[in-house]
Amino acid sequence: MTWLVPLPVVMPLFGAALTLLLVGRARAQRWVSITVLAATVAVAALLLVRSTLDGPLVVEVGGWVAPLGIVLVADQLAALMLVVSAAVTLCVLVYSIGQGMADGNEETPLSVYHPTYLVLTAGVCNAFLSGDLFNLYVGFEILLVASYVLLTLGSTENRIRAGTTYVVVSLLSSLIFLVAIGLIYAATGTLNLAQLVDRLDALPDDLRLVLQGMLLLAFGIKAAVFPLSAWLPDSYPTAPAPVTAVFAGLLTKVGVYAIIRTETLLFPGGRTADLLLVIAALTMVVGILGAVAQSDIKRLLSFTLVSHIGYMLFGVGLTTALGLSAAIFYVVHHITIQTTLFLAAGLVERRGGSTALDRLGGLARLSPVLAVLFFVPALNLAGIPPFSGFLGKVGLVQAGVSDGGVLAWALVAGGLLTSLLTLYAIARVWNLAFWRAPHPDMPEPGDGVRSARTDGAEQPHDDAAPSGAALPRLMTASTAALVVLGLGLTVVAGPLFDISTDAADDLLRRAPYVEAVFPGGTP
Amino acid sequence: MSPNLVYVVVVGVLFAAGVTLLLERSLTRVLMGVILLGNGANLLLLTGGRAGGPPIVGTTAEGEMADPLPQAMVLTAIVITLGMTAFLLALAYRSWHLNGHDEVQDDVEDRRIMELADRDEGPGTADPETTDRTPAAVAHDDRPVAAGGSGRTR
Numbered sequence A: 001m002t003w004l005v006p007l008p009v010v011m012p013l014f015g016a017a018l019t020l021l022l023v024g025r026a027r028a029q030r031w032v033s034i035t036v037l038a039a040t041v042a043v044a045a046l047l048l049v050r051s052t053l054d055g056p057l058v059v060e061v062g063g064w065v066a067p068l069g070i071v072l073v074a075d076q077l078a079a080l081m082l083v084v085s086a087a088v089t090l091c092v093l094v095y096s097i098g099q100g101m102a103d104g105n106e107e108t109p110l111s112v113y114h115p116t117y118l119v120l121t122a123g124v125c126n127a128f129l130s131g132d133l134f135n136l137y138v139g140f141e142i143l144l145v146a147s148y149v150l151l152t153l154g155s156t157e158n159r160i161r162a163g164t165t166y167v168v169v170s171l172l173s174s175l176i177f178l179v180a181i182g183l184i185y186a187a188t189g190t191l192n193l194a195q196l197v198d199r200l201d202a203l204p205d206d207l208r209l210v211l212q213g214m215l216l217l218a219f220g221i222k223a224a225v226f227p228l229s230a231w232l233p234d235s236y237p238t239a240p241a242p243v244t245a246v247f248a249g250l251l252t253k254v255g256v257y258a259i260i261r262t263e264t265l266l267f268p269g270g271r272t273a274d275l276l277l278v279i280a281a282l283t284m285v286v287g288i289l290g291a292v293a294q295s296d297i298k299r300l301l302s303f304t305l306v307s308h309i310g311y312m313l314f315g316v317g318l319t320t321a322l323g324l325s326a327a328i329f330y331v332v333h334h335i336t337i338q339t340t341l342f343l344a345a346g347l348v349e350r351r352g353g354s355t356a357l358d359r360l361g362g363l364a365r366l367s368p369v370l371a372v373l374f375f376v377p378a379l380n381l382a383g384i385p386p387f388s389g390f391l392g393k394v395g396l397v398q399a400g401v402s403d404g405g406v407l408a409w410a411l412v413a414g415g416l417l418t419s420l421l422t423l424y425a426i427a428r429v430w431n432l433a434f435w436r437a438p439h440p441d442m443p444e445p446g447d448g449v450r451s452a453r454t455d456g457a458e459q460p461h462d463d464a465a466p467s468g469a470a471l472p473r474l475m476t477a478s479t480a481a482l483v484v485l486g487l488g489l490t491v492v493a494g495p496l497f498d499i500s501t502d503a504a505d506d507l508l509r510r511a512p513y514v515e516a517v518f519p520g521g522t523p
Numbered sequence B: 001m002s003p004n005l006v007y008v009v010v011v012g013v014l015f016a017a018g019v020t021l022l023l024e025r026s027l028t029r030v031l032m033g034v035i036l037l038g039n040g041a042n043l044l045l046l047t048g049g050r051a052g053g054p055p056i057v058g059t060t061a062e063g064e065m066a067d068p069l070p071q072a073m074v075l076t077a078i079v080i081t082l083g084m085t086a087f088l089l090a091l092a093y094r095s096w097h098l099n100g101h102d103e104v105q106d107d108v109e110d111r112r113i114m115e116l117a118d119r120d121e122g123p124g125t126a127d128p129e130t131t132d133r134t135p136a137a138v139a140h141d142d143r144p145v146a147a148g149g150s151g152r153t154r
Helices: A007-021 A026-054 A078-101 A109-127 A134-150 A157-188 A194-199 A203-222 A231-238 A241-266 A273-292 A297-318 A321-353 A367-383 A389-404 A408-433 A472-493 A495-510 A513-515 B006-021 B029-045 B070-100 B108-118 B127-135 B137-144
Strands: A056-060 A070-074
Touching: A007 A026, A007 A109, A007 A241, A007 B127, A026 A056, A026 A070, A026 A321, A026 A495, A056 A472, A056 A513, A070 A078, A070 A109, A070 A194, A070 A513, A070 B029, A078 A109, A078 A134, A078 A194, A078 A241, A078 A472, A078 A495, A109 A297, A109 A321, A157 A203, A157 A231, A157 B070, A157 B127, A194 A241, A203 A297, A231 A241, A231 A297, A231 B108, A241 A321, A241 A472, A241 A495, A241 A513, A273 A408, A297 A321, A297 A389, A297 A408, A321 A367, A321 A389, A321 A472, A367 A389, A367 A408, A367 A472, A389 A408, A389 A495, A389 B006, A472 A495, A472 B029, A495 A513, B006 B029, B006 B070, B029 B070
Parallel strands: none
Antiparallel strands: A056 A070
16 A cells, blocks of 8 residues: 555645646636546545554665655555645636636636645645655755745735745755754764654754754744744735635644654654743734734634634644643644635635725625634634634643643633634624625625725735625635534544544654654664 | 765855855846755765765676665755756746836735834734835835846845
């Protein structure tokens, strides 16, 4: 079954090449990318099953033996992340196809959208699967390059402005990562994660701390952890709705995944655990305070995204099996929910002509379907029982309480405060955009195009999308599918927690990973 | 082989110069900074492995072989830096095309929120005067003369 492992990387790359050949034939492009992503979901699900039953699956790419060649490792954590991210990317693709069809831009310059999107998927999958640090770097670069293109699609003024910040910050984090790789190689003579386990343990403590700090810094920027998060709310909201959604769901989570992987496998023992906990608290509280201050739905959601990264770090920083498994569960939950909310925000922008809270109103009456599509994931994000957000937060609180330290208690308090403030921020959106009387500027259904845009310059996020039109069916359907997927997480919460507990156990024991890569013992 | 001191000093200088340029507002200078930083990082990668003869069995004694892995990694990193440079150049050109300069601008919403905070008002107050005053007006205040590529220095 190990031949399955490289497929999530290879298939999207081939799909990207194929869609690039099919530029100008929009229908064929759409079918290729949908088929490829559907196949990726299937392969990822198979990988999850196999890795749960048989332990980590390892492939030595090109037949080169492990410490020299590149290895791809699909353990439970990687497979779980693959399944969720592939499912979410598929839904977002369907949404963007719906948007493209509704806008009638079949032949527009956006024909590079499909290839780039598939390259992004390949990069994300590669980052999850890679078994050595340099391959992880390459995976990051693949997904980042694709994300630069997607973020500046159409190259309007706003997107260029936002894209510049994003590109420069991402480049800086990549360079820090590369320098860390260079130092780690110089110190240990290997980059294979499994081999690093032993060799890093043999290094002097202060040197290990420097290396760990550099990796944390690089991944912290990518994951938008508090002091390093300022770039995110400035860059994400300007992109087209599907792009923002897939970025919000996946890109920061790849950073979180890298933090989980390196902290548990390479630097166990929690020497930076306290630091992680403090950062987690700051990320949660400062992020959500930023969200409360926003008057634009997309920016508000971007701030909640930053804030909820803190929950995941909280679980990682506890360095207990319970904390780690709760963090993994929370990552899965948050990928789904945050993506859904951004898609719903895209629908709001379509229906209401804007995402600025002071220009919206009465959406609940105008479009009850949209109201449901926003309301359910919003409550899920805030952690209202019985949704998966509640279950994830309960897991984290439990882990914090059973840890019992002063910092852990402070974090439990911070976490509860954050979910209350999330509820407040979400309720504000609900009240202003959905419940109050319709704004005079609001377009009526079928009210013609761009009527709300009296002055185009005032709109920071002009998408050139027709506003006030009835919601395209395909877009609504894919958002609804993600809402259902989010609700499904509640239904399968039990098995999902079992999987994440298993994955957390394997991560903390380290041995399963190393033995899978080197069955005959570490060279 | 222990690392050559010259390498270490050069890497340090490249990093220092790169970071300094990265902190500039002009995108072209940022690009230069990225290139310098990239070269510094590549050189650092290279010093991580052992120097020596070509690592081919039969041409070099095993004890004198160079470590080929950092060189392979540097090759990959160079290609990636090349791609990034091209993209940043395109971005800088597009920015110059749109604005007449290539400076990295502040976020419009950030400026708006700062203004609101200055006047001690919360967000979401649907006061028409507030909304009139916001992004467009602020952006216009700060927008440089956009005509024909005449840049503006801050």
